[in-house]
Amino acid sequence: MTEFRDKRLNLRKKMSNKLHVTLLVIGDEILYGRTTDLNGAWLSKFLFKNGLYFKNMIFVRDQESDIKEALKNALLQSDIVITSGGIGPTLDDKTKKILAEYFDKKIIERDNVASIVDENYRRFGREWIRSLNYYHYFPEDFIAINNPKGLAPGLGFYKNQKLVLAGPGVPREFQAMNEWEFLPIIKKYFQDKFQENQQVVVRTRSIPEEKILWMELSNFGSVSSLPHTIGIDIVVSFTGTTEDQIVILEKIKQIISTTPLEEYVWQYGNDPLPISILNLAKEKQLTFAFAESCTGGLCSSKITDLSGSSEVFYGSVISYDNSVKINELNVLVSTLDKFGAVSLECAKEMALGVKNKIKVDIGISITGIAGPTGGSSEKPIGTVVIGICYGDTLESYRYQFPGDRIRLKERFSDMALYHLLCAIKKY
Amino acid sequence: MTEFRDKRLNLRKKMSNKLHVTLLVIGDEILYGRTTDLNGAWLSKFLFKNGLYFKNMIFVRDQESDIKEALKNALLQSDIVITSGGIGPTLDDKTKKILAEYFDKKIIERDNVASIVDENYRRFGREWIRSLNYYHYFPEDFIAINNPKGLAPGLGFYKNQKLVLAGPGVPREFQAMNEWEFLPIIKKYFQDKFQENQQVVVRTRSIPEEKILWMELSNFGSVSSLPHTIGIDIVVSFTGTTEDQIVILEKIKQIISTTPLEEYVWQYGNDPLPISILNLAKEKQLTFAFAESCTGGLCSSKITDLSGSSEVFYGSVISYDNSVKINELNVLVSTLDKFGAVSLECAKEMALGVKNKIKVDIGISITGIAGPTGGSSEKPIGTVVIGICYGDTLESYRYQFPGDRIRLKERFSDMALYHLLCAIKKY
Numbered sequence: 119m120t121e122f123r124d125k126r127l128n129l130r131k132k133m134s135n136k137l138h139v140t141l142l143v144i145g146d147e148i149l150y151g152r153t154t155d156l157n158g159a160w161l162s163k164f165l166f167k168n169g170l171y172f173k174n175m176i177f178v179r180d181q182e183s184d185i186k187e188a189l190k191n192a193l194l195q196s197d198i199v200i201t202s203g204g205i206g207p208t209l210d211d212k213t214k215k216i217l218a219e220y221f222d223k224k225i226i227e228r229d230n231v232a233s234i235v236d237e238n239y240r241r242f243g244r245e246w247i248r249s250l251n252y253y254h255y256f257p258e259d260f261i262a263i264n265n266p267k268g269l270a271p272g273l274g275f276y277k278n279q280k281l282v283l284a285g286p287g288v289p290r291e292f293q294a295m296n297e298w299e300f301l302p303i304i305k306k307y308f309q310d311k312f313q314e315n316q317q318v319v320v321r322t323r324s325i326p327e328e329k330i331l332w333m334e335l336s337n338f339g340s341v342s343s344l345p346h347t348i349g350i351d352i353v354v355s356f357t358g359t360t361e362d363q364i365v366i367l368e369k370i371k372q373i374i375s376t377t378p379l380e381e382y383v384w385q386y387g388n389d390p391l392p393i394s395i396l397n398l399a400k401e402k403q404l405t406f407a408f409a410e411s412c413t414g415g416l417c418s419s420k421i422t423d424l425s426g427s428s429e430v431f432y433g434s435v436i437s438y439d440n441s442v443k444i445n446e447l448n449v450l451v452s453t454l455d456k457f458g459a460v461s462l463e464c465a466k467e468m469a470l471g472v473k474n475k476i477k478v479d480i481g482i483s484i485t486g487i488a489g490p491t492g493g494s495s496e497k498p499i500g501t502v503v504i505g506i507c508y509g510d511t512l513e514s515y516r517y518q519f520p521g522d523r524i525r526l527k528e529r530f531s532d533m534a535l536y537h538l539l540c541a542i543k544k545y
Numbered sequence: 546m547t548e549f550r551d552k553r554l555n556l557r558k559k560m561s562n563k564l565h566v567t568l569l570v571i572g573d574e575i576l577y578g579r580t581t582d583l584n585g586a587w588l589s590k591f592l593f594k595n596g597l598y599f600k601n602m603i604f605v606r607d608q609e610s611d612i613k614e615a616l617k618n619a620l621l622q623s624d625i626v627i628t629s630g631g632i633g634p635t636l637d638d639k640t641k642k643i644l645a646e647y648f649d650k651k652i653i654e655r656d657n658v659a660s661i662v663d664e665n666y667r668r669f670g671r672e673w674i675r676s677l678n679y680y681h682y683f684p685e686d687f688i689a690i691n692n693p694k695g696l697a698p699g700l701g702f703y704k705n706q707k708l709v710l711a712g713p714g715v716p717r718e719f720q721a722m723n724e725w726e727f728l729p730i731i732k733k734y735f736q737d738k739f740q741e742n743q744q745v746v747v748r749t750r751s752i753p754e755e756k757i758l759w760m761e762l763s764n765f766g767s768v769s770s771l772p773h774t775i776g777i778d779i780v781v782s783f784t785g786t787t788e789d790q791i792v793i794l795e796k797i798k799q800i801i802s803t804t805p806l807e808e809y810v811w812q813y814g815n816d817p818l819p820i821s822i823l824n825l826a827k828e829k830q831l832t833f834a835f836a837e838s839c840t841g842g843l844c845s846s847k848i849t850d851l852s853g854s855s856e857v858f859y860g861s862v863i864s865y866d867n868s869v870k871i872n873e874l875n876v877l878v879s880t881l882d883k884f885g886a887v888s889l890e891c892a893k894e895m896a897l898g899v900k901n902k903i904k905v906d907i908g909i910s911i912t913g914i915a916g917p918t919g920g921s922s923e924k925p926i927g928t929v930v931i932g933i934c935y936g937d938t939l940e941s942y943r944y945q946f947p948g949d950r951i952r953l954k955e956r957f958s959d960m961a962l963y964h965l966l967c968a969i970k971k972y
Contacts, residue, residue, distance in 0.1 A: 149599040151589035152771055155582070158604070162578030172576040174611065175604040177585070184601065184622075191618060195611075344579060408863075414849025415842030418863050422841025425917050425950060433869035435862060436835075436845050442860035442903060476869060490852055523852060 136171040137304070137311050140192035143177045144185055144203040144213055145287055156289040157202045164296060169313040169357055170198070170304070180204070185216050193280050197311075198304060200296070203287030205270045207251035213284050214273060218257035221275055225255050231262040234271045242269070261303065266294040274300075276307050316356055316363040318370055319388035322379075323349035323536070329379050338366050347532040351388065384536070391535040392420050392427075398542045399430040406538060407476035408434040409447055409468040409483040411459065412502065416531040417484060433476050437468065447471030447483075460485050460497050465505030465514040473507045480508040480541050484534045488526045502530045504537050508545055563598040564731070564738050567619035570604045571612055571630040571640055572714055583716040584629045591723060596740040596784055597625070597731070607631070612643050620707050624738075625731060627723070630714030632697045634678035640711050641700060645684035648702055652682050658689040661698045669696070688730065693721040701727075703734050743783055743790040745797055746815035749806075750776035750963070756806050765793050774959040778815065811963070818962040819847050819854075825969045826857040833965060835861040836874055836899035836910040838886065839929065843958040844911060860903050864895065874898030874910075887912050887924050892932030892941040900934045907935040907968050911961045915953045929957045931964050935972055 141161055147153045158175050165172045173196050178184045192199040204213035218225050232254035239246035248254065253270060256262060261274030263283070268291035273284040281304065285295045305312050318338070330352055335341045339356030354370065356362070367386065374380050385394060399406065408417045418434040421427050435446050440459055443449040449467045457463045465483045473481025486502030493499035500521065505514040515537065519529045568588055574580045585602050592599045600623050605611045619626040631640035645652050659681035666673035675681065680697060683689060690699030690710070695718035700711040708731065712722045732739050745765070757779055762768045766783025781797065783789070794813065801807050812821060826833065835844045845861040848854050862873050867886055870876040876894045884890045892910045900908025913929030920926035927948065932941040942964065946956045 148585070149589055149602065151586070151593050151599075152769075154586045158575070159578070159581045162576055166578050172578075173606065174615070175576065177602040179600065187618075187622075188601070191614075195614075342579075410842070410845075412849075413846070414854070414858075415837070415845030415861060415863065416849075418837075418842030418865075419840070419846050419954075422839075422843075422865065422915075423951060423954065427841075428865055431841075432866035433863045433873070434842060434865075435873075436842065436860045438845075438849065438855055438861075439859035445904075446860070446862075446902070475873070477872075524850060527846075527850065 136169060136313070137198060137308055138171050138173040138196040139165055139198045139200060140173055140196040141175040142185075142188055142192055142199060142201040143175065143287075144180065144201055146180050147287075148177055149179055157287070157292045160289065160293055161200070161296065164293075166355075167315055167317075168301060169315040180212055182212065182216060185212065186220060189216070189220060189282075193282070197279065197308065198281045198283065200300065201282070201284045202292050205272065205284055205286055207253050207270065211252075214255075214257065217260070217273060217275065217282065217284060221257070221277065223257040223259055223275075226258050228254055228256045228258075228262065231256040231271055234262055234264055235269065238265055238269045238271070263295065263299045263303070265291060266298050267291045272299060274303055281307050313357050314359060316358050316360065316366070317388075318354045318363065318367050319386070320352040320354075320370065320374065320383055321346075321349065321385040321388070322352060322382040323384055325350055325379070325382040329377075329382065331374070331377060331379055334373055334377075335370065338370060347529045348536055349382075349384075384540075391532060391539060392424055395421070395535060395539050395542060396424055396427060396430060398539070400426075402542060402545060403430075404480060404542055404545055405430050405432055405478040406480040406482065406542075407432055407472050407478045408534070409443075409472035409481065409505075410434055410436045411438060411443070411468070411484060412486040412488045413484045413527055413531045413534065414438060416527050417482070417534050420531060420535065432478050435472050435475060443468060443471075446475065448474075458497070460487055460501055460503055462503055462505075462514040462516060465503040466507070466512050467505075469505030469507035469514070470512060479545070480506070480538065482506055482534055482538050482541070483514075484530055486526075486530050488523045488530065490523060500526055502526075502533065504534050506537050506541050508541055511541075511544075563596065563740070564625060564735055565598050565600040565623040566592055566625045566627060567600055567623040568602040569612075569615055569619055569626060569628040570602065570714075571607065571628055573607050574714075575604055576606055584714070584719045587716065587720055588627070588723065591720075593782075594742055594744075595728060596742040607639055609639065609643060612639065613647060616643070616647060616709075620709070624706065624735065625708045625710065627727065628709070628711045629719050632699065632711055632713055634680050634697065638679075641684065644687070644700060644702065644709065644711060648684070648704065650684040650686055650702075653685050655681055655683045655685075655689070658683040658698055661689055661691055662696065665692055665696045665698070690722065690726045690730070692718060693725050694718045699726060701730055708734050740784050741786060743785050743787065743793070744815075745781045745790065745794050746813070747779040747781075747797065747801065747810055748773075748776065748812040748815070749779060749809040750811055752777055752806070752809040756809065758801070758804060758806055761800055761804075762797065765797060774956045775963055776809075776811075811967075818959060818966060819851055822848070822962060822966050822969065823851055823854060823857060825966070827853075829969060829972060830857075831907060831969055831972055832857050832859055832905040833907040833909065833969075834859055834899050834903035834905045835961070836870075836895040836908065836932075837861055837863050838865060838870070838895070838911060839913040839915045840911045840954055840958045840961065841865060843954050844909070844961050847958060847962065859905050862899050862902060870895060870898075873902065875901075885924070887914055887928055887930055889930055889932075889941040889943060892930040893934070893939050894932075896932030896934035896941070897939060906972070907933070907965065909933055909961050909965050909968070910941075911957055913953075913957050915950045915957065917950060927953055929953075929960065931961050933964050933968050935968055938968075938971075 148155050176188045178188045235253040263272030275282045283300045339354045344351040421431050437443040447468050448471045468483035469481040483505035489499035500519045503516045603615045605615045662680040688701030702709045710727045712719050766781045771778040848858050864870040874895050875898045895910035896908040910932035916926035927946045930943045
């Protein structure tokens, strides 16, 4: 352990001089309430993964004075300023013009930029007509950056140990440019300061706070707990290589296996439930179907968000009305009369019914009360029952969650997916 | 029209001195990639609706120096600075401490704050034990603000024509505090500058840009076009009362009814499709069900996101695998062999099948190719066919959309909902 602690000390020392990044989002759309920002949320994860410190994020309107002021502040505070938006094809395009003025550079016609634009157009199967736009008018001495998923080249400028990188506003283009172009440029200019971050994620359910092993895990890095719909993810973050990560994951598994934490862990690694389900179901060649009542199709929709789901997911019955439960899933009228639709008994019959109907290996049912009406003292809003049927197994489980209708649908569906994953593991 | 133009001129003059607002989001969670910001997106709409100009938005870490610097910049740029986050129960709680220091005020024990906290606890059915936290330690001369959905009071301070309002970070609490508490305070301090904004939204499909009537509509306010999944919303924004809005909506309807724009309009007002569908289906007492293939439950899930959907939505069959199309929806094997699952013929049989099976008034089917695999030159990725069956009507429509799998699922499902709305209108 001593050797390992020494290594951690080195890692910590390395973390203290992380590179600071400011994101400057330029444009009216978000402040006008017309679109929601996706670039900030994406960048926060991307920077973290790559060991960069996301210092702050500034959203400004399409006003020259506002943009210049924000740029000035950002350059005072961070090593790297990434901008998004305003690198379009017109001559007076805001970001390009302002950056050129700010660093006192002329905008000139540049052939090397023209060839990047040529190539971008070619990738989309189109021909670029130079006279129709001004992509190739570009500040002198600036780095012209390829746009892997768009037409407008990005801009880069390095001066006095500060790097400015200007990318597109469209999330798809912004993300690709950061991953494929900006990151190598950052590595090049800040070679000595660059470092990679790693995470080990331990996914748990129903864990009491005191069982998290904060002390033991903090030997490996900074430990945090991240609540998700059906439990808590324990996240251990540290600076290191992917090889370090494999070693640390194994050590963490070893430690957990000797403690009471183990019984709460259901997954190492942060694959979302639908991905874990598809991977394991394909491996074991198992098929499944849902009988969804209160989730109204959300379980099925989450599974079919993934390409290749058709190999193992055949279909579902959405039995919102009791008539569909009776006619399509063979739920007994007497069951509904005696126990109600939200009951352990009804969930079992629904799971069995859909398994037989769709002819799959595993049937999963969800019946509950998502509110805001329909609750009772015995079965309050937030009550859900999950039924599972496979082989000789026919089980059902009742849970109670807090939240509004949309959040409850999220939680109910994730709870059903969790049980599906367990069933595939046990099958 | 002259009278109306005069009024518009007055409105425009009023818009030029709008109140400027900066949002300062305090906390590590978002920049660390742990949560996504919801307050900024919500506030942008809220400010717009209330005639306030959202100048910029700054996200900072939980660092005193960063927060102070951002606050200083914000106060230079805006009339009103709204902060979110950091108003919790501890004595050294960041936002409270920094605001007090910034305006040179002492934090003291205040009885009127204590009674707000008492009341907040009572609302949650709990008793506040004063010795256990520091909610009532509050900067002198600050306004203590009720928290309609939480425990921590908000803070307000007005000086030199600048107003700072500090609210909680939790979106539910932040939103309620803005609507019920901040807005009246803003109205009080800036009475003469306060004004309401209104919008008229005209929702269209397949409209060519030149048909938007930019000129004619700009007589009523600023006109913009907002693309959504299946078409374009034309948005006319203006300063005025709700009475003005009713008048202007009628005038806009009149103008559009005499132009070729009319044939592209499918809705006035910006109700999302599921809401329009539920309202009209309830009014006409019509029930419906989906046969979903490529959307995998998304149509049904969107409908069941709304409370009260069970009155008109009975259930669906998700027929992802062809076996389910054949066995449950009575699609003919010969249809699949001859035309394939993504065909006008198959969509019709699916719609008819689900209408009969779930015993509803309207059956809607969706079959398509969401990718990233499964496309062909004849039926490329993005192809979708929607089938509709009601009364004597049995129709199907083929469309082609761009986008990745998730976006295509969105577009396919909205297209199906659009056809459902049309069917309910015609029924």
